[in-house]
Amino acid sequence: MMKGASYNQLVIFHSIANEGSIRGAARKLEMAAPSVSQSLKLLESKLGVPLFSRSTRQVSLTEAGKFLLENTADAIASLDYALEGVHDLSHAPSGKVSITVPRFVYQCILRPNLAAFCQRYPDIELEISVSDTSINIIKEGIDVGIRFGSLIEEGVVARQLTAAVPEALFASPAYLSKYGLPSSPQDLDKHKLIKYRFGASNRLATLKLKQDGASIEVEMPTALIVNDTDICVDAAIAGLGIGRFLAPLVAKHFSSGDLVPILKPYWHDVPALYIYFSQNSQKAKRIRVLVDFLLENASLD
DSSP states (O other), rough: OOTTHHHHHHHHHHHHHHHHHHHHHHHHOOOOOHHHHHHHHHHHHTSSSSSSEEEEOEEEOOOHHHHHHHHHHHHHHHHHHHHEEEEEHHHOEEEEEEEOHHHHHHHIHHHHHHHHHHHHHHTEEEEEEEEEOOOOHHHHOEEEEEEESSOTTEEEEEESSSOEEEEEEEEOOOOOOOHHHOOOOGGGGGOOOEEBBBBTTTOOOOOOETTTTTEEEOOOOEEEESSOHHHHEEOOOOOSSSSEEEEHHHHHHHHHTTTTEEEEBBBBBEEEEEEEEGGGGGOOHHHHHHHHHHHHHHHOO
């Protein structure tokens, strides 16, 4: 940290950058706007460069401001978490914790465990964001995320939450009565698939199967395209086409007879779910207890 540039000045600078205005930063920090403005002026004076370009309504970062923001973010976060960790030594976990998850993860992992977690940690305020897009939690200022795979951004820790599970193919009895039961992947070109489109990339999900010990990609005619797994299952039950989803999450429909599994020997495994969080945030008890709770209780079964 540059000599003369105080921690408080950098915290205020970061708040102005994040909020986009001095007044916004003042509200966030619960300070008077003139005090925030004065702190920024002192910091700019010490550094000898302007950090923001100012207009009547908002401020925007200069190149120097962008450099300072990017190169002090980790240090500020580390100090914040360290101070919080000291406070946590003699206090119960408390404060706000934000988590982002795909919709099906909320349904099968968070929803069954939400009440138990909140009862165990009544002073923690959860903020749950449901999104099927891959989110950079550090850039978005989110504490915890859950997603497939262990590939992560710099400064992020990932821990395996579930085992890999097979992706099932299925259809309704009425559909199979009308179009027949496929006996090999090659038979699928005579059927229609309920396809899934990813929200972030706008790509259609590739249908993968296992055959002769190798992974193959299968092209099928389209029944309809959805971006929600519930719609995929509902459409399959309605007999509109062949659906696909994680096998444990449609097992109840197999048991009830609403859906029939198709080509089970050819199903491929989807990567495990991982819970991920900032490397620095492990020092904060409010985040650590949520991660530990989900590692202990999460299951796709």
